[in-house]
Amino acid sequence: MKVRADIAELLYAGLSDSAIARQLGVDRAAAVAPARAALRLPKAKPGPKAYASAEDLFWRRVKPTDDGHMEWTGFHVGRTPAMRHGGRNLTACSIAYRIANGRPAKGQARPSCGRDHCVMPGHHADQADRAHARARSKVIQAWAGGLRRAGRALEREREKRVDALYAQIFGTPE
Template identity: 35%
Template sequence: MKLRADVADMLREGIAQRDIMRTLHVSYKTVTSHRIALSLPAPKRGGHPLRPIETEFHARTEPVDGGHLRWTGHHAHGVPRLGRQGKHPSAYRVAFRLHHGREPIGHAKPGCGYAQCVAPAHLEDRPMREQLRSQMAGIFGGAR
């Protein structure tokens, strides 16, 4: 088998098979056959190690006036989302868990009045909202 010098060089440099395929516009079969012919080990699976979720979360936020955090990452159906390992949890749930150390019960939502605020201390889950509603009804009277 005749080896392409560019494919062989990239394999020897340790460049990922996927990157070689994209850069040189060659097939998986071409890269694999070259790797076998050069007696190079199979590529490691798993890619890059995951950064901590706190790091991923804060990398996609931007502080705004009033102590709020604006989400600069992905949104799906108007909800801020954090893509991680093929899953897309709500940024609200991630922030709530970071601040309170537990999963929210029901939906986590900003309770501060700032639209789509993801500041961890500003998020409330269902029991927190129900308690606030009950307290407000006790102070101001319930709806008639």
């Protein structure tokens, strides 16, 4: 029996006969079941299918909000958005960080956008990012302090010049 390539591809991907029939708009009994038999593939296991990656599972469990953030629709451990994949418990924030930065978070990944429990990729900082931001903040504060001191010094210089001009024009007060 000649098997359609699109049916064979979905069968090898592990989809059920009814899912393939729905997706391709074919008859399950007439097209998909004989193709499964011809390819000598076992029936698909019932129940929910495992996700290929934690990122796939993440995208199934988020919902965009109107203000540019995302909220978690999956389960929580305490108040932390979490999921289970590959036998491991993972936080949604760590997966969002990995999606945005292409690397796992060093330490905890926490929302840096100001909204509690936001899981939008790109809205998180790990321990190294937070340490870098603190150091950068200290540099900016030191620079701003230096500008204030320099501004006061310039103001004193200008006052001295104005006093000298006043003295030249009107003389020194006695």
